Amino acid sequence: MSGSMTPLIEARNLTMRFGGILAVNALDFAVHPGELVGLIGPNGSGKTTTINMLSGHLTPVGGEIMVRGSAATGRKASDFATIGVGRTFQITQLFSRMTVLENMLVPGLARPRSHKAAVTETARRHLDFLGLAKLEHLQARNLSGGQQKLLELGRALMLEPSILFLDEPFAGVNPFLRDEIIELVQKLHADGRTFVIVDHDIEALQRLVRRMVVMARGRKIADGTVDEVRHDQEVLRAYAGF
Ligand code: ADP
Ligand code: MG
Numbered sequence: 001m002s003g004s005m006t007p008l009i010e011a012r013n014l015t016m017r018f019g020g021i022l023a024v025n026a027l028d029f030a031v032h033p034g035e036l037v038g039l040i041g042p043n044g045s046g047k048t049t050t051i052n053m054l055s056g057h058l059t060p061v062g063g064e065i066m067v068r069g070s071a072a073t074g075r076k077a078s079d080f081a082t083i084g085v086g087r088t089f090q091i092t093q094l095f096s097r098m099t100v101l102e103n104m105l106v107p108g109l110a111r112p113r114s115h116k117a118a119v120t121e122t123a124r125r126h127l128d129f130l131g132l133a134k135l136e137h138l139q140a141r142n143l144s145g146g147q148q149k150l151l152e153l154g155r156a157l158m159l160e161p162s163i164l165f166l167d168e169p170f171a172g173v174n175p176f177l178r179d180e181i182i183e184l185v186q187k188l189h190a191d192g193r194t195f196v197i198v199d200h201d202i203e204a205l206q207r208l209v210r211r212m213v214v215m216a217r218g219r220k221i222a223d224g225t226v227d228e229v230r231h232d233q234e235v236l237r238a239y240a241g242f
Pocket of ligand 1: 018021022023043044045046047049050
């Protein structure tokens with residue numbers, strides 16, 4: 001990968017505080033187009049907070065966010081979505097009493113100049129890709145945990161993201177769907193999408209990513225290949241002390 005290429009997204013000195021808690025502490029983190037990066041760390045290490053800031057769901061108290069080299073710090077989540085930054089949530093944010101298809105239409109119709117027929121067609125194409133086509137009339141609350149994660153991914157795809165942050169896509173997902181999600185991410189990646197995936201399922205991440213970033217207590221403590229990170233003393237200590 002060329003070192004001179006402009007990162008798709010970059011955090012510089014990114015910091016978030018909740019009361020007395022320094023949830024993310026001066027984080028430097030860059031993702032280049034086409035990368036598939038794992039972001040791991042013990043619970044409470046600041047992974048979700050990092051995603052929240054990098055997708056505009058939280059405004060950092062310090063530092064900068066650059067998207068394709070342009071400052072995006074302080075912009076809203078909808079602005080981040082418009083410039084191609086998408087994310088899913090650790091705790092799914094579906095409309096539980098709306099159908100699968102309706103859940104897909106909401107983000108699509110929220111875009112300027114959207115047309116219902118075209119948005120519906122796009123939604124069905126994504127549902128088909130995700131293996132949810134037959135369930136389009138089911139209320140979201142009737143989906144399994146894994147199917148809800150797939151629907152979240154579908155909702156994110158409606159906004160045509162170039163980079164997707166997935167927050168614990170494998171948590172609480174049955175082994176069959178887990179393998180399916182791995183394959184879907186691989187296909188989306190082969191199609192040119194960039195991913196940052198937070199999860200505790202190291203085996204799944206090892207199948208997906210070449211690069212792993214490790215956080216502990218709000219800081220980045222390692223950033224390298226899966227093998228480098230696995231043998232890193234500070235990483236081993238962070239997990240041992242957890
Ligand atoms: P992770 O996703 O790595 O488990 P989080 O980013 O969720 O970690 O949390 C990092 C730290 O920030 C934790 O100490 C957590 O309790 C705290 N935190 C996260 N969100 C909030 C919030 N909205 N209000 C107060 N504290 C928070
Ligand atoms: Mg989290």
